[in-house]
Amino acid sequence: GAVVSQHPSRVICKSGTSVKIECRSLDFQATTMFWYRQFPKQSLMLMATSNEGSKATYEQGVEKDKFLINHASLTLSTLTVTSAHPEDSSFYICSARDHGQGGTYEQYFGPGTRLTVT
Amino acid sequence: LAKTTQPISMDSYEGQEVNITCSHNNIATNDYITWYQQFPSQGPRFIIQGYKTKVTNEVASLFIPADRKSSTLSLPRVSLSDTAVYYCLVGFVTGRRALTFGSGTRLQVQP
Numbered sequence: 001g002a003v004v005s006q007h008p009s010r011v012i013c014k015s016g017t018s019v020k021i022e023c024r025s026l027d028f029q030a031t032t033m034f035w036y037r038q039f040p041k042q043s044l045m046l047m048a049t050s051n052e053g054s055k056a057t058y059e060q061g062v063e064k065d066k067f068l069i070n071h072a073s074l075t076l077s078t079l080t081v082t083s084a085h086p087e088d089s090s091f092y093i094c095s096a097r098d099h100g101q102g103g104t105y106e107q108y109f110g111p112g113t114r115l116t117v118t
Numbered sequence: 119l120a121k122t123t124q125p126i127s128m129d130s131y132e133g134q135e136v137n138i139t140c141s142h143n144n145i146a147t148n149d150y151i152t153w154y155q156q157f158p159s160q161g162p163r164f165i166i167q168g169y170k171t172k173v174t175n176e177v178a179s180l181f182i183p184a185d186r187k188s189s190t191l192s193l194p195r196v197s198l199s200d201t202a203v204y205y206c207l208v209g210f211v212t213g214r215r216a217l218t219f220g221s222g223t224r225l226q227v228q229p
Contacts, residue, residue: 006161031214034216036216036219043220043221045219046216049216093161095161097214106164106167107152107217109154109162109163109164111161
């Protein structure tokens with residue numbers, strides 16, 4: 001099946017700094033990528049939908065100026081957590097949809113990035 | 119978006135068959151039913167997907183009744199490594215909207 005990678009797998013940063021997380025679709029093109037956040041013992045919560053070449057669409061309650069999303073190519077989306085605070089510590093998971101063109105729009109998930117803000 | 123309801127948790131023993139049922143009363147005509155498995159600190163892993171009747175692959179079976187208002191994931195002869203959280207998702211897979219996760223079912227397999 002298709003592979004979605006994330007980098008880094010885990011990151012520790014100091015409060016007030018910014019952190020960038022990369023999400024790549026390795027063997028398919030993804031016009032649409034999704035970013036989820038998961039707190040311990042909870043389900044995945046959709047944060048935003050990232051569309052290649054256009055602005056991301058954020059879910060209600062997610063601050064777009066704090067969680068900057070860039071989808072500059074069909075294989076790469078980045079999530080930047082700006083001015084991170086301890087409450088931003090979470091497991092961030094990206095997901096990508098196949099480009100289509102005869103393929104499916106199956107949603108593939110990355111391995112996740114554990115962010116710890118100290 | 120169709121809301122899903124699953125049992126919070128289930129317990130089983132190695133070698134048993136496990137059936138996890140998901141309710142999705144307001145499923146739309148174009149919606150598919152997809153099940154994912156998630157281990158701690160990992161991304162969800164696709165298990166199986168179906169639209170109606172029965173789908174079977176090398177790891178599971180998915181049973182969907184005619185009214186499609188529920189579905190049952192069947193895991194044959196579970197092992198300890200099947201201990202995980204299982205999510206039932208309902209959505210239009212060929213659209214551009216993300217699949218929405220419910221609370222999931224935490225399956226604990228004991229020896």
